[in-house]
Amino acid sequence: MYQTDMYEGMMAETVSLQGANHDLINAYMARPLGPGPFPGMVIIHHMPGWDEWYKETARKFAHHGYVTLAPNLYFRAGHGTVEDVAAKVRAEGGVADEQVMGDLQGSLDYLCSLAYVSDKVGVFGTCSGGRQAFLASCRIKGFDAVVDCWGGRVVMAEADLSPKYPVSPLDYTKDLSCPLLGIFGNEDHGPTPEQVNQHEAELKKYGKNYEFHRYDDAGHGFFYHHRPNYRQAQAVDGWQKVFSFLETHLH
Amino acid sequence: MCTMITNTIKIEGSGKGLQGWFPLKAANVSYDHPFNAPFEHALNIDFVNEAQGPGARVAVELSVEAARELIRTIEAVLKVADEGGHIV
Numbered sequence: 001m002y003q004t005d006m007y008e009g010m011m012a013e014t015v016s017l018q019g020a021n022h023d024l025i026n027a028y029m030a031r032p033l034g035p036g037p038f039p040g041m042v043i044i045h046h047m048p049g050w051d052e053w054y055k056e057t058a059r060k061f062a063h064h065g066y067v068t069l070a071p072n073l074y075f076r077a078g079h080g081t082v083e084d085v086a087a088k089v090r091a092e093g094g095v096a097d098e099q100v101m102g103d104l105q106g107s108l109d110y111l112c113s114l115a116y117v118s119d120k121v122g123v124f125g126t127c128s129g130g131r132q133a134f135l136a137s138c139r140i141k142g143f144d145a146v147v148d149c150w151g152g153r154v155v156m157a158e159a160d161l162s163p164k165y166p167v168s169p170l171d172y173t174k175d176l177s178c179p180l181l182g183i184f185g186n187e188d189h190g191p192t193p194e195q196v197n198q199h200e201a202e203l204k205k206y207g208k209n210y211e212f213h214r215y216d217d218a219g220h221g222f223f224y225h226h227r228p229n230y231r232q233a234q235a236v237d238g239w240q241k242v243f244s245f246l247e248t249h250l251h
Numbered sequence: 252m253c254t255m256i257t258n259t260i261k262i263e264g265s266g267k268g269l270q271g272w273f274p275l276k277a278a279n280v281s282y283d284h285p286f287n288a289p290f291e292h293a294l295n296i297d298f299v300n301e302a303q304g305p306g307a308r309v310a311v312e313l314s315v316e317a318a319r320e321l322i323r324t325i326e327a328v329l330k331v332a333d334e335g336g337h338i339v
Contacts, residue, residue, distance in 0.1 A: 047253040047284055080305035083286045087297045088305045091279035093255050127284075128253045152253055189291070190254070220291050228289040 009033035010062050012055075017071070017110040020102020025075035027107060028055050030062035036116030039250035041066040042107045042143075044125030044132050046221075047094070049074055049086030053224060061124075064243055066250075067117050071107045073100055073132075094128065096164040097135060104136045108143065120144045120250040122178075124242070127152065127221060131169055137180065138172035145249035146176075147242055149183045150220055152190035155198050173202040180210040181245040183238045185218030185231075213241050254292065257281040266298045266309035273307050276300045285312035294318035 002008070012030040019025040028050070032038055041061050045054040050072040061068040073095055077088045089095060104123070111117050122145035125133035130151025137146035153160070156168035180203070184196050191199070196212065203210045215222065215234040222231040223238060257279065264275045275298045285293035293312040300307040313321065332338050 048286055078305050083310075084305035084308050086286070087279070087295075087308060087310065088299075088301075090281055090283055090295070091257055091259055091297060091299075093257055094253065153255075229291060 007034075008063075010059065012059055012062065015069075015110075017069075017106050019071065019075075019106040020099045023076065025072055025103060025106070027069050027071040027110070028058050029067070029069050030055075030058040031067040031116070032062055032065055034116070036067070037118035038065055038067045038116060039144075039246070040111035040114075040117045040121035041068045041246075041250075042104060042111065042121065042123045042136075043068055043070045044100075044104070044123065044129030044136075045070060045073060046125070046127035046129050047086070047090065049082045049089070051082045051086075053226060064246075066122075066246070067111060067114065069107050069111055071103050073103055093162075093164060097132070097166070100132050101136060101139055104132070105140050108140060112142070118250075122146065122246055122250050124149070126150060126223065130154075134176075134180070135169045135172060137178050138169070138175040141177055143178050145179050145181070145246055147181045147183070147245065149223065149238075150185060150188055150191065152188075152220075154191060155195040170199060170202055173199070173208065174206045176203070176206070176208050176210075178209075179245070179249050180208065181242065182210065182212040183241065184212065184214045185220060185222050185234070186214050186216050187219040190220065211241075211245070213238065254281075254283045256283060262298070264298075266300075266307075268307060268309055270306070273300055273303060275309075276302065286310075288312035288314070290314060 015029045054070050058068045058070045074085050074089045077085050123133045123136050123143045124147040126149040130148040131154050133146050134148045137143050154169045218231045218234040219229050221229050223235045259279050262278050265272050266275045277299050279297040281295045295312050298309040
């Protein structure tokens with residue numbers, strides 16, 4: 001734990017890495033200064049894009065001692081303001097799971113290539129990123145902990161499947177390869193408490209290591225301090241749960 | 252949640268963005284997270300010209316009631332214009 005007489009410093013910058021199909025994409029990396037080794041974190045931005053909240057969050061993880069990489073999953077949509085690019089991706093119906101998994105594999109590989117990253121790497125995401133974090137922890141080997149914050153569409157009906165989203169993430173639960181932390185609001189419409197129950201039942205069925213925390217008086221995205229659905233007490237407690245979980249599994 | 256409910260139509264017209272007026276080629280209509288409006292989901296319309304890049308966009312994010320009222324109002328205005336012989 002940080003003490004006031006400790007040295008602290010941080011580096012945060014844009015980097016490039018090889019993602020799906022060997023495409024070069026960019027990513028925002030924030031890391032504590034020092035030789036390390038520090039555990040790594042891949043953080044997956046939400047549908048509104050590779051935005052300021054995500055870059056703040058990268059620096060928050062770095063402040064807590066993690067070399068943190070936030071890949072720009074919308075890189076291929078072109079460049080402009082974050083909102084304009086995200087709006088373009090929204091109109092295209094999002095990015096395909098297969099492409100995202102490739103970009104996350106590339107992000108994991110990038111972190112693992114750094115001398116100051118330890119042999120432990122976690123993955124975190126919110127909203128669509130929470131869903132993709134869960135999917136990554138099932139489909140990509142090498143993550144040591146996963147945090148899914150209110151990932152919607154983990155439970156997908158047959159009618160919602162499409163070429164971009166061909167398999168409901170729930171169906172990959174048996175392949176989950178690391179401990180899972182889930183953070184949910186009981187007033188969320190996606191995932192609904194019933195869908196979280198379904199997910200939990202599947203995790204129990206396969207004897208997976210998980211912990212779910214569900215908050216009353218909280219809906220979707222209650223960590224987002226710039227949005228009206230922010231819930232201060234629940235967010236503070238949720239962040240404590242996140243860092244306690246990572247302390248247990250990445251150190 | 253991200254609903255991924257979206258539809259695109261081709262349109263004709265002009266939109267005024269940060270760089271001034273530009274020709275509109277499409278409208279992307281979605282019911283999903285807005286960037287700014289204080290709702291979990293909104294009826295979002297992006298008037299765009301994809302050939303000019305992601306920045307060629309005029310955006311609105313509406314409450315459901317506002318969106319429905321807008322539809323009714325557009326229809327009403329067009330009806331009056333039609334009945335008055337203004338649409339040729």
